Amino acid sequence: SQQGEEDPQALSIQEGENATMNCSYKTSxxxxxxxxxxxxxxxxxxxxxxxxxxxKHSGRLRxxxxxxxxxSSLLITASRAADTASYFCxxxxxxxxxxxxxxxxxxxxxxxxxx
Amino acid sequence: xxxxxxxxxxxxxxxGQEVILRCVPISNHLYFYWYRQILGQKVEFLVxxxxxxxxxxxxxxxxxxxxxxxxxxxxxxxxRSTKLEDSAMYFCASSELNTIYFGEGSxxxxx
Numbered sequence: 001s002q003q004g005e006e007d008p009q010a011l012s013i014q015e016g017e018n019a020t021m022n023c024s025y026k027t028s029x030x031x032x033x034x035x036x037x038x039x040x041x042x043x044x045x046x047x048x049x050x051x052x053x054x055x056k057h058s059g060r061l062r063x064x065x066x067x068x069x070x071x072s073s074l075l076i077t078a079s080r081a082a083d084t085a086s087y088f089c090x091x092x093x094x095x096x097x098x099x100x101x102x103x104x105x106x107x108x109x110x111x112x113x114x115x
Numbered sequence: 116x117x118x119x120x121x122x123x124x125x126x127x128x129x130x131g132q133e134v135i136l137r138c139v140p141i142s143n144h145l146y147f148y149w150y151r152q153i154l155g156q157k158v159e160f161l162v163x164x165x166x167x168x169x170x171x172x173x174x175x176x177x178x179x180x181x182x183x184x185x186x187x188x189x190x191x192x193x194x195r196s197t198k199l200e201d202s203a204m205y206f207c208a209s210s211e212l213n214t215i216y217f218g219e220g221s222x223x224x225x226x
Contacts, residue, residue, distance in 0.1 A: 043158065092213070
């Protein structure tokens with residue numbers, strides 16, 4: 001798979017259920033970020049997890065990172081219809097102390113939450 | 116909450132015309148970026164900009180593209196002679212350090 005590939009490509013659940021999306025990447029990273037995109041809209045930053053972190057929480061979001069497997073997961077608990085969107089992971093190519101901010105995005109997971 | 120703002124939100128242009136997309140990054144941010152997303156495809160990095168110069172650019176960012184920070188607040192992307200394949204959503208982004216914040220995007224349609 002390519003850098004920053006998510007699976008599943010599409011996920012359909014009922015309101016109240018949990019949604020888990022996975023992301024795999026190929027190269028070493030400094031951090032991994034998750035973004036949400038509503039149809040035709042901008043990218044909303046959800047959470048950043050550093051390579052030395054294993055888990056991070058933000059509200060109903062839980063992100064894990066396994067650098068040995070080069071994978072990350074995003075869990076949305078107690079989903080709502082308003083969570084319907086595309087979700088992307090993005091890995092960085094930060095090089096040492098020099099910041100370039102070149103993110104590599106995956107294809108994304110389309111999440112549909114039915115009321 | 117501070118946000119990255121972009122104008123125009125939509126632009127339709129004739130092939131061969133010049134287009135300037137404008138962005139106002141978050142005020143205390145020092146790093147600025149342009150990304151694009153062709154319909155149905157991945158978000159792709161175009162260019163990063165720091166300290167009034169390009170830090171890195173992708174192979175997409177050829178001589179047809181240029182970026183400028185003409186004053187203390189604006190950051191622009193210019194496409195000199197647009198092609199049909201330049202049709203995409205263009206995102207401006209900025210960061211203070213690691214977390215990168217994106218604008219709502221500018222839809223560019225080249226006809």
